[in-house]
Amino acid sequence: MNADEIHYSILASGSQGNSTYIETAHHRILIDAGLSGKRIEERMEKIGRSLKDVDAIFVTHEHSDHCHGVGVLARRYGMAVYANKGTWQAMANKIGKVDLSQKNLIEPGKVKDFGDLQVESFAVSHDAAEPQFYQVHHDNKTFCILTDTGYVSDRVAGTIRDADAYLMECNHDTEMLMNGTKYSWPLKQRILSDEGHLSNEESADALMSVIGPRTKEVLLGHRSHENNTRALAHLTVASMLEEDDLGVDHDFRLDDANQDQPTPLLNL
Incomplete structure (x- = not known):
């Protein structure tokens, strides 16, 4: 891929499960993992990508259609997981054990900078503990996700x-x-x-x-x-x-x- 491009695929979007894959030349992330680990693996295969190459999952909120596969993928692939404090607390009993070294905080209104990929969080109004969504920036281009x-x-x-x-x-x-x-x-x-x-x-x-x-x-x-x-x-x-x-x-x-x-x- 060209260095100035963002590639993305909506792996699933709906009340039964949500996940979006985003990549730049140097980084690959998921926004939410609301399907089973197996089904997310299958969706990634369909677009010619592997979860082995994903750096991190960013979680929007603790509803199962957004976090169901988070724990499985974190344990299986060792990827980092980002969420705000309220979401971490609310989804703790839903995703199982995640190693402390993989747990990361991103609070509303903050930006995580991966170098050629910036992930910006913003708070929304939804019936969850501390819901937030994300927009991804790269080379003056922005992809925004807002689904709940x-x-x-x-x-x-x-x-x-x-x-x-x-x-x-x-x-x-x-x-x-x-x-x-x-x-x-x-x-x-x-x-x-x-x-x-x-x-x-x-x-x-x-x-x-x-x-x-x-x-x-x-x-x-x-x-x-x-x-x-x-x-x-x-x-x-x-x-x-x-x-x-x-x-x-x-x-x-x-x-x-x-x-x-x-x-x-x-x-x-």
Whole structure:
């Protein structure tokens, strides 16, 4: 790969498990490991990469669809694990023993500098102990991940504005969620709350506030299996962005991350 490129693949994105692989010429990381170790190994093989080469995992929060495989991968491959203090405490009983030498802190608003790769954390509003997400910087390029939040505050929007690429939550269609019978009313309230998840419309609103002239790729992720469809999410977001005079599939590409298959390796 060229020294100025970032390569990335969304290994999985959805309520059943989340993980993103990112590489530069000299470093390789995962953001979250919410599948089993075996399934993450399989996804990595599909994109022609090996977990043996991964330097670190950055964990966003302690929900199992984001941390399920963290302990297994740390023990099997010896990679470093980064999370904030609240997340370390909340996921301690979920991931098993991780050697003290592999445990690292990254608090909200901080940057971990690997030389040719900088990982910046930012706090979000979600029903977890201390949720935070990450944007990765390399050679004046930025890839931002934001897949679990009840809303996007002005502070967050300012932090992530005009990234080169986004993986953005597009969790549910509000009408499908409200009319569905599988979810209890308290669960529906939780999803719709300021500490829940972004609807298709809310995702589009957030994107309208952050997409800039540098933005070349937007991936919609973390879709609910019960309360959304790929086609509906894509159509809703595309329509709203076009109404806002944003150049969908002209100035930037709008695509979809999946639960069951990794995206091909993309590059910036």
